[in-house]
Amino acid sequence: MLITNFLIFAPVIMGPGSVNVLEAQAKALGIKKAILVYDKGIEAVGIAEKIRKPLLAAGVTLVEYNGVVPDPTDVTVDEAAKLARDNDVDAVIGVGGGSTMDTCKGVNLLLTNPGKIADYFIIPPVIPGSKPGKKMILIPTTAGTGSECTIAAVFTDTVNKRKCATRSPANQATIAIIDPDLSSGMPPRLTASTGMDALAHAVESITIIPPRWNIISELFSIKAIQDLVKYLPIAVNDGKNIEAREKCAVASMLAGSAFANTLVHLGHAFGHSIGAKLHMPHGECCGVTLAHAMDYVADAVPDKVKLVGETMGLTFEPGATAAVIGRKTAERILAFQKEIKLPTLKDFGASREDVVAASELVPGDSVFRHSPKPIEMDKIKEILGKIYDGVF
């Protein structure tokens, strides 16, 4: 008998214009003094102001931190947490992409727990204990990470030069507000790469092996894949199409909730490693590795890879072999990447040497051990080279 479980990590308010509930929500939660967290990009496009206004109208005293950096570092998280602690805030409110939301999670953890963020980095299999945080409202402006609904946060460990995660009840949002209007200003490349991250979460969640696999994550992921395949190309080409933005924002949340329960595996282990070596955005490096990861794992989980392919619109001959299922699905993913104009590693300006050298980091990555099929170093190097060359 297989026993699995599924948790929804945050209540969600969603739909165009849903940030309008912020004033009422802040009052209902009794928030008096909050740290508002964002980055300079969010400030520049005027989104921070859209959040500041209703909070001030609700009578909330705001302390603001605008120093979030992509792939947030332990240094910036400790800095934001000091500001929050010094001002004795009773809530954390974040508006931005995964980097901002993860920074909020780090701040929230440090508001009710001692020390620095690095004290809480997960060193498998040990998860450091921590208490729940204060009230936290997360408002995504990209449609990719699903961080608003996950219990993990990801940081750059500047001492050991690697990405590290925390997992804590303090990482759970009190509410997530998903307003697609906020993502309508994302440029095409950011739309494509963050959307591809959501697709990778859904695909890797479906193809993970028991006991992590569960039926609710699978259903969430199927819906996320269906909507991303249909609406992400529209959002890339016409950013102001609110229906497409909404479908992508919700798909990101569904895929985030799915993988928060199952975890992701080989594609992300490859992607994190390339990203750490080349300082590439998360969505770009985890997007370009997905096809080859599916091609490799297909003989371990052929029915699940087939389900991914079918959900992306493929049909398979009866009795199709795992190798055929893997290759056709991988080719479908590559065709989708071209359709949304996701940059390749060559477009990014990476060298083949650097990409293959990222192989050293793969076995140490936090999700590597969840690959449905074991993989040796020679094969990792071979696959990273093939991802760079764009061949199988």
Ligand SMILES: NC(=O)c1ccc[n+]([C@@H]2O[C@H](COP(=O)([O-])OP(=O)(O)OC[C@H]3O[C@@H](n4cnc5c(N)ncnc54)[C@H](O)[C@@H]3O)[C@@H](O)[C@H]2O)c1
């Ligand atoms: N906690 C989780 O569950 C989880 C899951 C996946 C990824 N992540 C992490 O999330 C981070 C990546 O987050 P991301 O991909 O959302 O990007 P990001 O938060 O790093 O933002 C990238 C850039 O996009 C800009 N931006 C964001 N929204 C915009 C908008 N609406 N209009 C214009 N510009 C906008 C930002 O200003 C920033 O310059 C990585 O650190 C990754 O490891 C976390």
Ligand SMILES: [Zn+2]
């Ligand atoms: Zn991801």
